[in-house]
Amino acid sequence: MDASADATALIPWELVGTITPPGLLSLVIIMILTGRLIPKATYDAAQRARDQWQRTAEMLRETNQVQAQTIEKQTSVGDTVIKVMSSLQKGGGEET
Known part of the structure; x- marks a missing residue:
């Protein structure tokens, strides 16, 4: 109502x-x-404040999405580094 x-x-x-x-x-x-x-x-001031909060919430939602994608990429890079280090340890890690 x-x-x-x-x-x-x-x-x-x-x-x-x-x-x-x-x-x-x-x-x-x-x-x-x-x-x-x-x-x-x-009333107008309350409407402007509401609109500002909505814009801020949307911007934070987009930022969180970008951060989640970045963390996912960093996790895959970290997994690759762990695999490389493990294979070096298993191989003796001898330098030529």
Whole structure:
């Protein structure tokens, strides 16, 4: 459910025609205090922060993927070095 549906649920529609200016002001104050009504600048700042976090998370995901590929390559190089060293030890390791 989106925020606008939540805000409209708070409005007593049967009393809208009879609501007085102080009643309307009270309703707005209650909505502000409960976080149902926020300034557009605050909403925009929250959206920008959310978008920044999403971009950062995507960048970290890509970095982790590259690191995983690099580690895999290094592991295969390490295995090759171990095999070469083992064969040198088995062969006596004599230099000519």
